[in-house]
Amino acid sequence: MLRRKNYFKQLLLSLGLVLFAFIGLLGTITPVHAADNSLQRIKQKGVIVMGTSPDYPPYEFITKVNGKNKVVGMDVQVAQQIAKDLGVKLEIKQMDFDSLLVALETHKVDMVLSAMTPTETRKQSVDFSEPYYHARQSIIVRKQDKRLYKNKDSFKGKTVGVQTGSLQQNLANKQMKGTKKKGLTKVTDLILSLETNKIEGIVAEDAVAQAYVANDSRLASIDAGFDLGGDETGTAIAFAKHSDSLVNQVNQSLDKIKAKHLTKQYLASAGKYMATNTQNVSMFHYWTYFAKGIGYTLLITAIAVVIGIILGTLFAMGRLSKRTFIHYPAVWYIEFVRGTPLMIQVMFVYFGVGMLWNNIPAFFAGVVAVALNSAAYVAEIIRGGIDSVPTGQVEAARSLGMSHRDAMQTVVLPQAVKIIWPSLGNEFISLIKESSIVSIIGVTDLIYQLRAVQAATYRGVAPIAVAMIIYFIITFTLSRILNRAERKMQHD
């Protein structure tokens, strides 16, 4: 949480007076650089330009509204209130966080709201309003349990969830000693765990907690009450230097916002945007996610099957060969691959082969692993197909004077192909399912996308169910098509 710097509350409080006296002293020495016409300029323009880097929900972020990208978030609502109070229109300029202060100094923007902490360094180049929001740590709980818990100390003997590697994990480890912690990577998984009673609470930054609570009527949040060592985080609005009149005016708006506790509302509505109205829209809303996942899943499977058939044919030939230096490697390969889980093969290819070969992309590694796996199974299917052609067929061919090779090519293989193709179809169908494992190395297949939908909707089970049904529809449809094709072939 870098933007909103911690500072020593105690220090500031105790030194507040001295500081102001000191600054006042400096102030008498410092020359007044320019006349302060900042407020006047804005009113003349009739518009106030806000600079922001919209990649920090719930403060500011981009969402699709009626198909168009729009910057939303708490900061935007604060700015809207300010513009309203000033009687001007609000214009939003997006830029990199790094460029925001430069844009202020060069008057490209009039103010910056971007979850920015008023650090001393920054204060040297820009003016700040009063902080309008202080991030706190909260604990998300189930609504019906809210009255059971007061603060972090109410969770003794229970389990709380924390995001692995987060500030909150650290806090909980240190200050919730009698409480078991369950670390998961994704906040959505934590929410899910909470709703399924696996944990009793989730330690999260207040803004995040607010967003989730606003979005899910089964949740509530309480103040964690951590001892933050006297530190606090605050967010303020930055203005160009010497904008006292504007700053003063804005501070009045901020006072109003604080008095009315509007930030809470703002966070709630930002949370709603974050969730893109998941409460009421169905999973259909996310069909692009699922469609993309299906696409990748089918693509991976199709490529893997094609490679698998080519390699599998080679391995089958190898295994059927009488030359030991071809036969045994083929046997070993087939047996080893069939004797180990695909999951570990995917890991091995991604990390192991990636060691020899720079920059192996996850998609490529996933396809290769699935294809290499499939090759072993296809090899056995092909061998089985060849074996299942009655030996009488070869003998008849040999008795006519045809060579072994000729008999294989003209009589055995064409029949074997007809025998094995339903099995190859089944292999394709089972690869559709098996390929789900590549999601562990980050390939954006259907499973990966379902997790993305979980993250976007704050709902755990619905996306799982949808993906499950999609898988079923795909495999079921394909196997029906296969069966029909097979029956048709038999009738021909």
Add this chain to the structure above:
Amino acid sequence: MLRRKNYFKQLLLSLGLVLFAFIGLLGTITPVHAADNSLQRIKQKGVIVMGTSPDYPPYEFITKVNGKNKVVGMDVQVAQQIAKDLGVKLEIKQMDFDSLLVALETHKVDMVLSAMTPTETRKQSVDFSEPYYHARQSIIVRKQDKRLYKNKDSFKGKTVGVQTGSLQQNLANKQMKGTKKKGLTKVTDLILSLETNKIEGIVAEDAVAQAYVANDSRLASIDAGFDLGGDETGTAIAFAKHSDSLVNQVNQSLDKIKAKHLTKQYLASAGKYMATNTQNVSMFHYWTYFAKGIGYTLLITAIAVVIGIILGTLFAMGRLSKRTFIHYPAVWYIEFVRGTPLMIQVMFVYFGVGMLWNNIPAFFAGVVAVALNSAAYVAEIIRGGIDSVPTGQVEAARSLGMSHRDAMQTVVLPQAVKIIWPSLGNEFISLIKESSIVSIIGVTDLIYQLRAVQAATYRGVAPIAVAMIIYFIITFTLSRILNRAERKMQHD
């Protein structure tokens, strides 16, 4: 990183003078509470007691040395240096972080080294030495690439790795705009990605970076050079109030440590402990990990197979039943389960069923999911076995006046069992492989343990290879045993 609080460097620098003047002023008013005999007391005792909460590597943590638990880490080495300089012995007391300061005030311990940040709140109740370590952010790179990079800005257009949800991710997102970030959950995976050239650097806290670098000769680290907004983190030693003489003496030791850059050495040796000498020991060292994983894998599989056979028999009977209200549900269940990936079934049971039933443990959920999955396949095996008993057998029985039920029990089922048991054996073997998927919900199976070994050894591929071979040995051995048993049965 809560313990080491951020504070405003700039603020402190600019206000330093004023602050000291102010404190000096207060000092003249404040009465001197007690005589300072702190240094003298230590020297008389001949021992200095250090309090610490050893759960924060590389600062302090517990490791096994010659089979005994021992507190090690940078802080311990700092304390040893101090004890040596004082000419006394060092005694270490472990306690909760929360109890440390109370222990100081009640003189249970003489000093506290526990990666503690000297916050103002704490300063009200204890004295602090000068900070002896300042955490910085570093970037871990491959040793041979070290000269290519100066700081964070050298990575423009490249990819760096960050731990998902970490402070470092936030930093990199904000201040390394032209650089692609790859987020992974585990530092070990990041290290692996780095060594396999998937990423060019890893942003990590300096202490962590040092530990890894010390442990792996292929790595080096450079200062990230992040703009920390004028903040810094520092770690200092806490003493009981009014221990000026002791503090002064200790500060001298700290000056020496700083002058000689000893913390760097300390971190390196802490890193070695963290890695438990992985550089030279083989994977055999971790056989307990693998053994535990094998145990869980076999246990999950065995339980799942037993449940699978019981349920599978029921489903097979259901599918063979002529009553539609039994037949169709069985068909639907079997087809649906066989049409969806086990991975998604595991997720569904863990989260979905967990929703209805409080506190479903991961192991239980994993076993249930695998068993429910297996049941569908076993049902088809059983049905296949029954189907493959020649219809003539039933007809012969019926023609003798036996009922359908009687014919099934005395003639068909005994023959079916003989036919299916090799298939059930194969199902067991393939479940050993498939059960690897339960690792995604945190069941400590072989795959999970291999990741634990990766984490402990900082080696990526070796544990994968070892686990792969273990899987192969298990499945290969079992299938040989099965084949032999099958052949023996056929001869009987």
Add this chain to the structure above:
Amino acid sequence: MTEMLKVENLTKTFGENKVLRGIDGTVNSGQVIVVIGPSGGGKSTFLRCLNLLEKPTSGKVSFEGTDLTGLSEKALDDIREKMGMVFQSFNLFSNMNVLDNLTLAPKRVKNEAEAKAQTHAIELLEKVGLADKKAAYPDSLSGGQQQRVAIARALAMDPDVMLFDEPTSALDPEMVGEVLKVMQDLASDGMTMVVVTHEMGFARQVANEVWFMDGGNIAEKGTPEQIFDHPQNERTKDFLSKVLAQ
């Protein structure tokens, strides 16, 4: 000469395929009926309709005066007890030895005591010349031996009628004789029998009546002499010319 089996206008259809197109016939007690005819003519289906292993599409099948077509499965089980059946593919229970094959149904269906069932079984095995094989499993027997056990197994239920569906056509030629011998003995003992077979010699010697089936109909019926020496129907003539040519 009481009526044992009576079939009236029996038809059987598999999907679109009319396999039996209205069969009429009577089997009197003590009679041996031999059914001959080309492959696919419906002989097996007809035989299987007699003990309702196959459910007739229409028509009546009466056994000892009872119409079987309306009976429940349970009632049918009681009827089937009295109608032994021998299959082309033997169908011995492969999970049991010879003795158990013979005693299973008497014990389970007639609730016979183990000892009684065994004594009876051994008597029957002696009759078919296989008393020494009582502990053998079906797999270890020759085809001829298996078929003789199958006959003994059917006899163990003391049936009133025996149905044979090509009992020798899966056998090596030198084993055909031993099976036909057993059947001949059975006929001499007065057993009522319906036999589907291609063994014309057997038919000539043993049959009281020969039915020629073709295309789902009984095309011709008569004594062996009538059928073999003076066939009236064209198809009968054609069939016999082919089969007897060799």
Add this chain to the structure above:
Amino acid sequence: MTEMLKVENLTKTFGENKVLRGIDGTVNSGQVIVVIGPSGGGKSTFLRCLNLLEKPTSGKVSFEGTDLTGLSEKALDDIREKMGMVFQSFNLFSNMNVLDNLTLAPKRVKNEAEAKAQTHAIELLEKVGLADKKAAYPDSLSGGQQQRVAIARALAMDPDVMLFDEPTSALDPEMVGEVLKVMQDLASDGMTMVVVTHEMGFARQVANEVWFMDGGNIAEKGTPEQIFDHPQNERTKDFLSKVLAQ
């Protein structure tokens, strides 16, 4: 009467199992040899040793003066061209229609032109009475038709000798005649033939010599009259009594 095939002290062992124990015999050009004997006696194995589909364990097999046992696979391919073989289970190439079954080997082995191969094939199909089935696939033919196609297929290579392994024992009785008829015609045309069969009528009518095989030996050889009417060997007598009894 030149020597076409000559077998000297032929033995064949499968693992521990001595299947052929030293066979001697000569087949002269134009002769029809019928091999009879009980199941498992080694008849099929003997036949398969003649064209080296089965590699003899010891002994000599000479075809038109050449000893085959020492030849390479390639040389054997050229020899097998001249020895047609007909199997119990027909073994028509099920992925090809009748015409392709007949033309495949002439085209690929003898490099005959498509047109020539087809003309020859159709001639042969007419000979076996199946010219109208040239476009049919094996699956759609009756057993008798399949076996006649198989004979035509072997003839398409213009073999010097034809080997038959129980060509009629997988057939329904009424189809046996049509196949035996084709074989009889072939014999009348002067084809050298070695026929394993249980059709004693055929043996009597067509064979120049009957060999009785049992337990891996040729127990008795002679004209059909000698073997069928005056068998000398005890096992021959026993076998014939069983087979001819019916």
